[in-house]
Amino acid sequence: MAVLGLSAEEELVYRHFLREPDSDPATVPERLEMDRAKADDAVQRLRVIGLLRTDTRPGMLSPADPETAVARLTELRLRALYREIQLITQSRHLLDALRAETGVPLPTPRGIEQLSDWPQVRSRIDDLAFFARDEILSVEPRLEIPPEQLSHSRELNTRSLRRGVRLRHVVVREALDSPCTVEYLGELVSRGARVRVADRLAEHILVYDRNAALVPIDPWDTDRGALLAHSSGLVGNLVTLFEKIWDEAESLSVLLREPEIEDAPLSEPGRRVLTLMCTAAKDESAARDLGVSVRTYRRYVAEVMQRLGAASRAQAALLARERGWI
Secondary structure (H helix, E strand, C coil), X not given: CHHHCCCHHHHHHHHHHHHCCCCCHHHHHHHHCCCHHHHHHHHHHHHHCCXXXXXXXXXXXXXXXXXXXXXXXXXXXXHHHHHHHHHHHCHHHHHHHHHHHHCCCCCCCCCEEEECCHHHHHHHHXXXXXXXXXXXXXXXXXXXXXXXHHHHHHHHHHHHHHCCCEEEEEEEHHHHHCHHHHHHHHHHHHCCCEEEEECCCCCCXXXXXXXXXXXXXXXXXXXXXXXXECCHHHHHHXXXXXXXXXXXXXXXXXXXXXXXXCCCCCCHHHHHHHHHHHHCCCHHHHHHHHCCCHHHHHHHHHHHHHHHCCCCHHHHHHHHHHCCCC
C-alpha cells in the first residue's frame, strides 16, 4: 500500500486490525514485533487519516473496511499529487525570479499575435493549458468538433482538471445531437468542470487565467489560424463577453431533463454526505464516518438528492460536480 501513501509499519498495523479486530492496541508492538514508538506513530497516523477509529468499547480501535480505506487513501494521495503538480506548473514564477537575477527580465507579451494554421494554434494551446493555474473559460459554437481536435481538447482539459484548474465551458444546444460530444461533456462534468448550453453561439473563445485569450480567425474553421491576445484590455473584454454568454446559457442538466438549481453552496454536513455518497462503498460505513445511524444517513442522502433535483445517487454526484459543490 506504499503507492497509496502508507508506510510499511502503518500497513502492518492496519492489516493486523483487519485480521484481529478485537486486539488491544496496547499489545500491537508485541504482537507485530515492532518498536513501540514506531507502532504508536503508525496507530496515531492511521487514526488521523481515518483507517482506525475509536470503538464503542473503551480503549479499543476498529478498522475502516477495505473499500473505505482504499477510497480514502486514494483521495489523500491524489490531493497530494495535485498540490505537487500545481507547484510544478508555477515554474513560470521561478523562471521570472531567476531571470531577474540577471538584470534582464523576460519580455511580457503584449498586443495581438497571429497564428497562421492549426498546428501552430495547437502548439500555443498546449503551452497555455500547461501553464494555466486558476481557470480556463471556453465557448465552442461548432455543432461537431473534428475527432482529432476533440481528442486533443479531452487530453488537455483532463490534465488541467486533475491539477485543480477550474473549467467553465459553453456549447451550442445542437451540439448535443452528437453522441461523441455528449460523452466528452459528460466526462468533463464528472471530473469537476461546469458546462452550460446556449441556443445560439457565434463566438469561439478560449481564455486562460484571464490574461491570455485565443480567438479563431474563422469560428467555424480553426484550420485558418487564430489570434492570440495578451493585452489586458482586449482579454478583459473577452472575459466580459464570456460572462454574458455564461449567464444566458442553461446548465448541462438539461440533458437529464432536470431544471438548474441555484449554485448556493451546501452546508458542511451536506458536503460530507455528498463526499461519502461518492466514496463510501456501503451506507453502513458512511453512517459510521458521520457518527449517525444508517437510517439517519439515508435520510440525509435523500435530502441532498432532493436539493439537487436528482433521481439517483449517480445523478446527484454528476450534478454536484457540475455546480462545483464537490
